[in-house]
Structures are given as structure tokens and as C-alpha cells.
Amino acid sequence: MIPRLQVTDLSIHAVGPLNLVVEPGECVGLSGPSGSGKSLFLRAVADLEPHGGTVQLDGTEQALLPAPHWRRQVGLLPAESAWWFDTVGAHFSTPVTEGLQHLALDSRILTWPVARLSSGERQRLALLRLLENQPPLLLLDEPTANLDEENTRRVETLMVDYRTRTGAGIVWVGHSKAQLQRMADRIYSMAGGGFNAVTVVS
Amino acid sequence: MLKVVFAASHPLWMAGMAAVMLLAAAREAMARQKRRFAGWWGFGLGTGAMFVSSFTITTFALLAVIRVSPWYTAQYAIPLLGMMLGNTMTGVSLGLDRLTEAAWERRTVIEGRLMLGQTSVDAIADIRRASARSAMTPTINAMVAAGLVSLPGMMTGQILAGNPPMEAVKYQILVMFIISAGAGFGALIAVWVGARRLFDDRHRLRLDRLDNPA
Secondary structure, three states: OOOOEEEEEEEEOOEEEEEEEEOOOOEEEEEOOOOOOHHHHHHHHOOOOOOEEEEEEOOEEHHHOOHHHHHHHEEEEOOOOOOOOOEOHHHOOOOOHHHHHHOOOOHHHHHOEHHHOOHHHHHHHHHHHHHOOOOOEEEEEOOOOOOOHHHHHHHHHHHHHHHHHHOOEEEEEOOOHHHHHHHOOEEEEEEOOEEEEEEEOO | OHHHHHHHOOHHHHHHHHHHHHHHHHHHHHHOOOOOEOOHHHHHHHHHHHHHHHHHHHHHHHHHHHOOOOOOOHHHHHHHHHHHHHHHHHHHHHHHHHHHHHHHHOHHHHHHHHHOOOOHHHHOHHHHHHHHHHHHHHHHHHHHOHHHHHHHHHHHHHHHOOOOHHHHHHHHHHHHHHHHHHHHHHHHHHHHHHHHHOEOOOOOEOHHHEOOOO
16 A cells, blocks of 8 residues: 655754655654654655655655645644734635534634634634645644643544545644544654654554 | 046946946945845845846937937946936845845745645735835835926936926936836846745745845
8 A cells, every 4th residue: 555655764954864654544643842853844744844855645756746736735734823814714715614613613703803813713723724725644733732622622523534534644743642642543752853762552 | 437437438448337336236235135145146136136127228228218329428328327226226125125024024924825835926925015015115206206306306407507497307207217117127126036036946935045134
């Protein structure tokens, strides 16, 4: 079977070489202290950072796809989301009513100015915006960092649904060991410029 | 030095004088930018934009509008080029300063757009337009107020020199249009090329291509 994501000898500045395989429908957890290169790794996979080594999505080499096309397939949710239009709704191109319901957000939120959003609302809306592209691979950088427990569970359920429905692969960066154990099939800890300990979760 | 150049009116002397003026203007334009492109790009981008716009438009004005013979006659070419460079310098430095500063401040927005699959051209479009607008503002202001504010002032020199006011105003209006065209053209080139230079061929925002402000 062709892996969803195959990273071979990836190096970014002093980080790496990194090797990682994510199968379709698999969720790989990534933890480690701040500054260990987790976000940098996600950025390199999304081709936002110059890097060495090869990255393949479903067997296709990163350099062979135009960068915008690659990034629509490799959906990166950054730790802090960016908004550029005045209202929330202008950032969405499809109706997202179902997603809003799923994350317990009122559909009127789309008419709000962006400045009115709380950090937790921003984080959930950014995830919905990312899912509009239906990416077969998701790179989530602490996707529940700003959420209370209840909303964290909602995001987790949404991700499990998305993964089983579409067969998407997920790389989940997070600090909560309990959460990674709930979500991930395998957990790597990142330190000293490489992936170290491997925990296989049943 | 000007006296020698004016007396000789030789193309080589003219070229030398024009080069000195261009380099001086480019240096000034570079000094007005907080975050400039690193290495040769910092100097080359402004110089290139000013060279292309000022020299083509000055040559065009000399050949097609003023029609002096030979077209490089120093008495016409040097003052025209000087006014062109002076104004283009303002436009280029304002445009590039705004572009690089805004790209730095709004990098998360630019990258946020890239992450969702936008091209680099789309991701920086707002910033590019705003930079072009602020580069053109001094020129547009000058044009708007031209009739009542700038033209009488500029004509005075010519009237004092003994030219009839109608002749003087015609010449000044011409100069003003040429200057506006040159400044606008130069600023647009600089902002457009600069916006391209902020990204690499993989549509990655490359702020590492900018120097840190001193």
C-alpha cells in the first residue's frame, strides 16, 4: 500500500534528518518540548520552509506538484490562525452549517466581524475553513490549545469522523499526553533535532 | 562639473553624468527603507526600477515631445532627468518601504493564505496594492493641486527669466505629466518586482531575503 505521507531524510536548518510514514486513515501524534522543531516539521511538510530530503503524498513527490496545489492537499492548521477579511463569513467559500453545528457554534457567527471572535472560536473556525479543501492529509499544530474540555472533545470527535469518512491521514502535534493517546495510533516525541521514542498505542 | 558637461554636450559626458545622478538617487532611495532586500537586491531593485522608468520616459520626452536635436543636448536632458529621478526616488522608496514593512508585519496573514492554497501573487495582492497606492500618493497630490499650488510656483523661475507666462505654463504642465508618469511607472516596477522577490518558486514567503533594520 502506498503511504499517505512519506517523509525521507527531511532536514530543516539544524533539525533532522527526519523520517516518518503516515498510512491512510492513520493519526500520528507528535509531542516534545517547545522549540524542538515540531512546528518547523509541519511547515516543511506543507512546503512553507525551504528544506532538504523528500516528502511524498500518496507516492507523489512534493516538487512535482505546484506549491498551491500541494498545500490544498496537505492541510496545515497553524497554532495561531490568520484572518484577512472583515467578516468571518468572507473567509468561507462553501456553506459550513454542518461543521458549525458539530463544533457547537451558532451559524450567525459567520456575520460577525473577525475582531469579535474569541481565541477558541478562531481556532475552531480555522479548522472548519481548512476542511473546506477536503485535504487527504491534515497537519494539526495544537488544534485544541485554546479550548475548554467540552469543545476539545467536539474537535476530537470531528477529526475522528473526518478520518474514518475520508481516510485522511493526520499528524497531530500536542502537549497533552492523554489527548495524544486518545487520538493517535502512534506517538513520537521530538527532541534533539529528531524523532525519538516511539509509543505504539493499541 | 555641470559647466563642463553643458559645454561639451558629448554623449559620453552625458552618460557619465546620468549614471552619477542615478546612483546617487538609488543610494538615497535605499537609505529611506527600514527593511531592504539583502545583498545586491537592496541596491539593484531600486536602481533598476529608476533606470527603466526615468531613462525611458526622459528619452521619450526628449525625442517625441520636446524634439531637441541632438536629443541628448545637456541643457534639456540633465534638468529633465534630474526632476524625473528626484520624484521617482520618492515613489520607489515609499513603495518598497511599505511593501517590505507590511510583508513583515502581516506575515502570518500571507502565510495563512498560502496554507489554504493561494498563490503568492494572490496572497500578497492587498499589500502590493496598498504599497503602490502609498507610492503614488505624493505624485497624485501634486497633480490634484497642480493648477493653483504647484504650477504658479514652478512658473515663476521661467517668467523671471523673461519667458511669456503661457509658454512657461505649457512647459511646466508637460514636465509635470512626464514626472508623474515616470514616478508612477518606477514605483509600480519596484513594488511588483519586490513582491515577486519576497517569494521563491515554491510560493514560500522568504523574509530571510530582507535585512534586519539597523
